Amino acid sequence: MIAKLDSAPLGMTVRIARIDWDILSHDEGRRLREFGLMEGIEVKPLHRGSLFSREPLALGIGRMQVIIRGRQAAAIAIEPVEVEPAAAA
């Protein structure tokens, strides 16, 4: 089974393997790319939801943090980062 971003554990850096653009709307896909979320990029899930829900998801990407919902995270397949590059935050 391919791991998806919506079920990724918090605090661990992962790499985006593939994004299923077809299940996202045109605008959602574009905004993801504007945030810099695309294939090959490393992200770190940081916070998930509050008292009422396991949504949304806060992601660290580079020096930025972005918020997306579980539905968008479910379109993002991830893979482990085997070798931590020295410069990674």
Place this chain on the structure above:
Amino acid sequence: MTGAIPTIALVGNPNAGKSSLFNALTGARQKIANYPGVTVERKAGHASLADGRPAALIDLPGSYSLTPASPDEAVTRDVVLGRQAGERRPDALVVVVDAANLDNHLCFALELIALGLPTVIALNMVDLAERDGLTLDPERLAAELGVPVVPTVAVRKRGLTDLLAAIDGAILSHQTQAAAIPAPQPTDVELHQRARAIARAATLAETPVRRWTQRVDAVVLHPVAGFLILLALMFVMFQAVYAWSEAPIGWIEDGIAALQGVATDTLPDGFLRGLVVEGLLAGVGAVVVFLPQILILFLFILLLEASGYMTRAAFLMDGLMAKVGLSGRGFIPLLSSFACAVPGIMATRAIPDPKDRLTTILIAPLMTCSARLPVYTLIIGVFIPNRAVGGLPVGLQGLVLFGLYVAGIVGALIVAFVLRRSVTKGSAAGFMMEMPRYQWPRLRDVAISLWQRAWIFLRRAGTIIAFTTVILWLLLSFPKAPADSEMRQVDYSIAGRIASGLETVVRPIGFNHDIALALIPAMAAREVAVSALATANAIDAGDDEDQVAMSLGERLQGRWSLATALAFLAWFVFAPQCISTIAITRRETNGWKWPLFMVGYLFLLAYAAAGITYWTAVAFGLG
């Protein structure tokens, strides 16, 4: 365009510190208006170039790219392309980028540079980037981008002279240059790759992200603790609105009483004195008195927004809001609606989903806006005892006020839940936004915004409220009751007779003649209810010395039961009594359908809530 004042547009991503830079360049003298045909705010000001020539500056809405996702972003695109009606194409662009987030912000910068206008990059917040362990090479960045790059720290006014000189230089050198040849449009993925490559080239040294923002977030965004902190913050905010405003309210009251004294002494007895003392000063004074509370509320909202906390609050609330079919995006407009529903409804433009947005607009008036505060404060001050609750440092009055706010919020959530399953049915809304870094709010930026809000409120008090109170005074004063009449002047007057008609409708829910009278002019704005009560009270007191000495509160206490007072409070939780809100809803929804729907459902709710409150209170022997 030789000789004309050059127009310079500030443009950049959200959270790039654009507004701070705009404030630093233009100072407090800004003109805020709307772009024609759309309700997107146009902020303009003036700056002096290096040689003293003036330049017009405009602050464009934050955007991620030239492909808009909202009306705000569409304005940004249209202005820089010269397509915006009523706006000349800018002579130069200042692209504001966050020095600590070049990877992302350079994408939009590249798109803007490709337009071929004279462009300068403001490498903003370089101090924060350095704090985060990032050392950049502005010259290398300028070489890679092909335009001047000026490091700035807007909040400390650093780099502004260099920035203005660079803009001047860019405009001059551009005039001698041939027009740029448009390059083939790169895809957004290509743009990102280029942005990342340039950012990497311009970065001299980089240490890992500082941990403290993450440490704060670990608590503030904690699923349980974070939520409690949010609740506590909101509670403190509403207590402060009460506690801190007491002294300044006293000063304003004394000032108005002094003015009334002066007017009474200088004006001859008769129509004019009545109009000024009982009409204008009593009515407008009763509203202006609430300026301190409104400013305290806005101060909190502005501080939360400037510090970066507001987006955290949106994150925490998104889960709850998703359950009623809204998104965390709606939290910011709804929280703004606590100050005033008009800017709140305008802020819904940031919500991309149309159904989500419409629902948020429809429930925005349920947030307790500052115009209700005068009504709540008056009634609570008169009818709720001022004592601590069970030995806690929490006043009963503050608790009741908090309860009224909660009633509005719970009502709004229920209404949203119902609407999203009926009239505004649609697919689940999305929620995608950037989480800004924490920052110390800058006193100057907060002060400018606070001043703008105070001015809007005072202008309202001086125009719409002054006008309606004077009209009401006239309607209350004429025709004059004959000396031998059994009826009070207030009941005998035109307004009194209209109110008597309305009273038959609202008597079942415990409303008396005073309230019926106050409800009519309060259609213009809720706080007018208070000035209407004050004006009617002043006329009713007439020349009787003892009556005049009694405050409005003392008189209400004698005339209203507790059940009636509580029903009156419940009414104002829901009642759509604000012309401005109805007007802005019409504009934002492009028609009369939704504002009429809103007014209808809110009046129904208000009637039901007031009725249930009254009947329950009477059943408990409070009638």
